[in-house]
Amino acid sequence: MPKQHSRSFRLVCEDRLIPLVEALLHAQGYAFEPEPFSPLCRRLCCEPRPLGASLAAFFGYIYIQDRSSMLPPLALAPRPGEAVLDVCASPGSKSGFLAQLTGPTGFVLANEPTPARLGTLRANLHQCNLLQAATCSYNGENLPLAPASWNAIQLDPPCSGWGTAEKHPRVLKLWQGDKLNSLTGLQQRLLRRAASLLAPGGRLVYSTCTTNEAENEAQVRFAEEELGLVRETLPPFPGFVWEERSGGAGTLRVDGEKSQAQGFYLALLRKTAECGNADATAQTASGPRKGREGRDAGRPLPPECLAGPCCDPALLPPGRAALYGEHVRFIPEQATEMLPPDLIWQGALLGRLTGGRLSPAPRLRRLLPEPPRPDAALVLDDIADLTALLSGQSRQTGLAGREAALWWRDLPLGRVALKQGRAVATFK
Ligand SMILES: C[S@@+](CC[C@H](N)C(=O)[O-])C[C@H]1O[C@@H](n2cnc3c(N)ncnc32)[C@H](O)[C@@H]1O
Incomplete structure (x- = not known):
């Protein structure tokens, strides 16, 4: 039987809404404690029903995420308003956190080449109302972006996932021998492209959920020796137990078992001003795909x-x-630039x-007028009323028009359709 770690999640809201989102979770019987490494992260203590079925998750106010996987965005630490490229983005755990850290004036370009996973990425970003994130779909090693144009890049490439073996034991058998060479080769090509896209002085976080040295410490050495990137020392985040491996100085390796988390690795690399462009030739390697929105x-x-x-x-x-x-x-200003x-x-x-x-869109809560307009808002106080509405029961509102804003107390949730004054939930 795979061992389950206690679950962690991230609050996806502005600071002023945190007490309301926590109250929504408490109202459904969840108990949790703060994680010591970020004011936005929490660890579950009591889960009366699966957290993924909670109202907070449904309305995109929380994102369930392994605690190790929360670290790379914190290590990259984008400033409010900064632009970040996430090269391998789906399902969007790190893109979403990065978008929160850059804030509404920032910009995240989240890239994912696999069509089904691109759909998941977009759905997750939409559910969380992260308008400052846009998506694209290229093989990361051929991303047709201007060389030296990004100051902050997240690279979380496909890896053997050995750090998740407690939950998914099959990864240990799946990724062995020659198969690992294809992964390490892809990781190096992605590192090369990411290095070429970094502006002088820019920083890159390389992260994996594997314990395999060839995908971790050895790749950081590759980035230093072949690409001229410089490793910066990451201070250990509180709340984790770290492992040490030779050649890993300054990088972080989460001891999964002792940290109640996935085994995980992360490194912070910087492109110095003197660094040449490692891969300027690959710039035009992949043209745009036809038939998509440009x-x-x-x-x-x-x-x-x-x-x-x-x-x-x-x-x-x-x-x-x-x-x-x-x-x-929505077209973020920085995307246009x-x-x-x-x-x-x-x-x-x-x-x-x-x-x-x-x-x-029914889930678009970010643009709801505040405070709720009495002539166009359904404000519910009771969790039972909210769950009944979501389970398909309509509700008399006495409101005119075709739509109404939906609120739980002072927390904006989204939009419901009105049919002869009765509210009907149309969330997908
Ligand atoms: C480890 S997962 C990324 C997880 C993601 N960063 C998150 O935190 O939610 C690696 C992703 O890279 C994608 N991928 C596979 N080949 C790729 C390539 N050549 N370039 C970019 N991404 C690739 C996979 O489909 C997968 O979604």
Whole structure:
């Protein structure tokens, strides 16, 4: 029987909403304690039903994540407003945390080449309302971005996953012998490309969930010796037990068993000003894919098309809304400035255009007018009423119109449809 660690999660909200999200979890019987390494992270003590089925998870106010996997974004430590590239992003655990750390004025480009996993990544970012994150889908080793254009890069490449063996014992058999060579080769190609995309002085966090030295300490040596990156010493995060391996000075290796976490490895590498460009030739190796949404394909939408009873366009982060077919997406200001014109990428979904106006996605809580408008908001106090609504029961509201904002006490949740005054949940 695989051993289960206690579960951890991250709060995905502004600081002012933290007490409300915690109250929502408490109202459903969950108990938890703060993690010592980040004010946004918590560890579960009591889970009366699976945390993934909680209301806080449903509304994207928490993200369940192994505690080790929370560390790379903290090690990269983006400043508010900074732009970050996440080369291997799905399901988005690190992209999401990075977007929180950069804040609404920041920008995260989350790349994932595998189509099914790209869908999961986009769904997770949408559920968490992280409008400052955009996605693209390229093999990371061929990412067609301008050389030396990023100050902060997260590289969490495919790895053997030996650090997850307690939960997934099969990884130890699956990844052995020659198969490991294909992984280490890919990791080196990804490191080479990431190094070439780093601006002088820029930093890169390399992380894996494996205990395999060839994918960890040896890859950091490769980055130093072949790519000219310089290792920076990471201070150990509180709340973990660390392992030491020869050649690993300054990098961090989580002792999974003693830390109640996945076995994990992370290193911080910097490109010095003198460092040459390791891979300028690969810059045009992969052209854009046809038939996807590109930067210039979207028609700008004036803010008045966005304004409505459930949407205040003044709450949008820096950037603009644009129309792609019937979908309205958010284009962060930094994306317009930083991304090459031929890159194919997608901004966060805001909703659909119907009758010349935005019909916001039901989950779009970030743009709900505050405080709730009495003529256009359903404010529930009782958890039972909320769960009944989500389980398909409609509810008389006495409100006019076609939609209403949904709140639990002072916590904005999303949008419900109104049918003859009855609220109906349409969340997917
Ligand atoms: C370890 S997982 C990333 C986990 C993610 N960083 C997170 O925290 O949620 C590695 C990801 O790399 C993707 N991947 C596979 N080949 C790739 C490539 N050539 N370039 C970029 N990403 C790749 C995989 O599909 C997988 O989603």
